[in-house]
Amino acid sequence: MKNTYIQDVTLRDGMHAIKHQYGKEKVREIALALDRAKVDAIEISHGDGLKGGSFNYGFGAHTDWDWLDGIADELKHAKLTTLLLPGIGTIEDLKRARDLGVTSVRIATHCTEADISKQHIEAAKKMDMDVGGFLMMAHMNDPNNLATEAKKMESYGADCVYVTDSAGALLMDGVVDRIKAFRQILKDDTEIGIHCHHNLSLGVANTIVAHQAGANRMDASLAGMGAGAGNAPLEVLIAVLKKMNIHPNCDLFQLMDLADDVIRPLQERPVRVDRETLSLGYAGVYSSFLLHSERAAEKYGLDTRTILNELGKRKMVGGQEDMIVDVALDLVKNNGSNP
Amino acid sequence: MSKRKVAIIGSGNIGTDLMIKIMRNSELLEMGILVGIDPASDGLARAERMGVATTAKGMDGLIELPIWNEIELVFDATSAKAHAHHHSLVEKFPSKRIIDLTPAAIGPYLVPVVNFSEHGDLQNVNMVTCGGQATIPIVAAVSKIAKVHYGEIVASIASKSAGPGTRANIDEFTETTAQAIEKVGGADKGKAIIVLNPAEPPMVMRDTVFTLSEVCDQDAIRKSIHEMVESVQKYVPGYTLHQEVQFEIIPEDQAVFIEGLGHRHGLKTTVLLQVKGAGHYLPEYAGNLDIMTSAALATGERMVSLQNA
Numbered sequence: 001m002k003n004t005y006i007q008d009v010t011l012r013d014g015m016h017a018i019k020h021q022y023g024k025e026k027v028r029e030i031a032l033a034l035d036r037a038k039v040d041a042i043e044i045s046h047g048d049g050l051k052g053g054s055f056n057y058g059f060g061a062h063t064d065w066d067w068l069d070g071i072a073d074e075l076k077h078a079k080l081t082t083l084l085l086p087g088i089g090t091i092e093d094l095k096r097a098r099d100l101g102v103t104s105v106r107i108a109t110h111c112t113e114a115d116i117s118k119q120h121i122e123a124a125k126k127m128d129m130d131v132g133g134f135l136m137m138a139h140m141n142d143p144n145n146l147a148t149e150a151k152k153m154e155s156y157g158a159d160c161v162y163v164t165d166s167a168g169a170l171l172m173d174g175v176v177d178r179i180k181a182f183r184q185i186l187k188d189d190t191e192i193g194i195h196c197h198h199n200l201s202l203g204v205a206n207t208i209v210a211h212q213a214g215a216n217r218m219d220a221s222l223a224g225m226g227a228g229a230g231n232a233p234l235e236v237l238i239a240v241l242k243k244m245n246i247h248p249n250c251d252l253f254q255l256m257d258l259a260d261d262v263i264r265p266l267q268e269r270p271v272r273v274d275r276e277t278l279s280l281g282y283a284g285v286y287s288s289f290l291l292h293s294e295r296a297a298e299k300y301g302l303d304t305r306t307i308l309n310e311l312g313k314r315k316m317v318g319g320q321e322d323m324i325v326d327v328a329l330d331l332v333k334n335n336g337s338n339p
Numbered sequence: 340m341s342k343r344k345v346a347i348i349g350s351g352n353i354g355t356d357l358m359i360k361i362m363r364n365s366e367l368l369e370m371g372i373l374v375g376i377d378p379a380s381d382g383l384a385r386a387e388r389m390g391v392a393t394t395a396k397g398m399d400g401l402i403e404l405p406i407w408n409e410i411e412l413v414f415d416a417t418s419a420k421a422h423a424h425h426h427s428l429v430e431k432f433p434s435k436r437i438i439d440l441t442p443a444a445i446g447p448y449l450v451p452v453v454n455f456s457e458h459g460d461l462q463n464v465n466m467v468t469c470g471g472q473a474t475i476p477i478v479a480a481v482s483k484i485a486k487v488h489y490g491e492i493v494a495s496i497a498s499k500s501a502g503p504g505t506r507a508n509i510d511e512f513t514e515t516t517a518q519a520i521e522k523v524g525g526a527d528k529g530k531a532i533i534v535l536n537p538a539e540p541p542m543v544m545r546d547t548v549f550t551l552s553e554v555c556d557q558d559a560i561r562k563s564i565h566e567m568v569e570s571v572q573k574y575v576p577g578y579t580l581h582q583e584v585q586f587e588i589i590p591e592d593q594a595v596f597i598e599g600l601g602h603r604h605g606l607k608t609t610v611l612l613q614v615k616g617a618g619h620y621l622p623e624y625a626g627n628l629d630i631m632t633s634a635a636l637a638t639g640e641r642m643v644s645l646q647n648a
Binding site: 051054056060063086087090091092110112113115118314315317318319321322325326329330 | 491493495498503506507508509510512513514530532533534535536537538542545547549551581582583585595596597598607609611
């Protein structure tokens, strides 16, 4: 088993929870505190990756460049990382992030579309970056086919490939089967990662069973700060790992303090399992759709859950936030019930 | 007036679909030859079955053939890299024109309903991207009425309709489309997003256009968009407004922060489009293929009409 590797996503996935509105100083404060608490990697960008700022996903309070600027020089322990979704960000954007000291990147595609990451993974490797392939909405592809996509990313040069449960819809068996399928088909020196959402309250449990099945890179965020019901809460995950005698490096009390004192006060809409976020996991819908669907529900006088169910039924994938208003308008035509 | 002979370079999805459209629909153009580089390609086999001349020796092979003398118009449906070479070959024959369906953009971007009259007499024009052909007319329709600060488009296409060329060059789509939103659509700043959806049965192409403009008469914008949709429908019958145009005022105290522009407020217009293909080479979900080849065909026909006039 490779070394256990904890990547914090508070400053990337967590962007979704506050409509990408972290102030530049707040990002710096949180990143440096995470570094002191000794996480292995800190991911910073718009929630939808580099250049995600848009009407479709929400404009950020700052550009990715402003958020990233100056952080790398101050980190003593953790790697500075970022996220890129082909179709949204470009290789030019990745170069700019590299110039700001980013040394690791995840290239994210839908779980059946790994081949659109070839250009970007190869470019990142040429820049000497550590590269993760990020197969989103992993519940929408079966273990063997998902592993075939992972193999493609490995062949382009990815150092690690992730099972990314963007909808928080996978149960524990579903996670284990996918990690095992990866382990079977990937080279021994390719790492495996797990990224969970807590919509069915399985964020930590799914991360732990993934680790037991062979995933060494684990994503988590302070107080779960992330899309939907959030990610595996970092402080909880570390507590559980410590009780399992794994990864004693992170400072648990520092992480608890950060979660409660710094992160929770930022949450205008609490990041928790409730009827809306539970519906994401239940219907298998991209967690980032949450706030956009709540806004559409309010504007058009609908129940958020009705919108989410319909999005799930139409098999919308990550990035299709524009279809939320489309679905809402269709529902209005049908008097608020699913057509 | 007899039909003008054309050559199509590239025997993939785009080249083959364009060939079928020319043979079925065009009163002004006729197929001279389909040019590929893979003798085993499905497109070349299809052309032979349809009685169209073919060569698998590429553009270099084409100019050695007697039929080259009869070709007036070349459609390039290969790749950006290959197009640079093809352009250098055609350039030496000033009477021949080239319509570039790759993202190479050696010639200016052309969206027939928006700016044909500016560039229709040039030797080389570029057709932007499928998403650009679907969305830039809408940005331009808003620009006719109000100053557009920002234009953003989201193209969702069925995974099955994205060929290997598209998949290997996603950045070319986002970069080319964003530039053309500015240059042709008239926005100060453009942004383009593309999403592939693997749902079965495959989803019909969807395009969403967001603009942020100066606040102005919403009825005038709505009318301008409806007129533009009707103009595009003349060459892409499956191009429709999927929902009525949506408006939202973004007040000054809730201005949005747009990279490259800073804080902007005004009128947000949202246009939800659907592009259903004609079902020529690929089924009707592949509106992305259809709008590209239909726009290229419309451009070629307009060029010929201009010469005839």
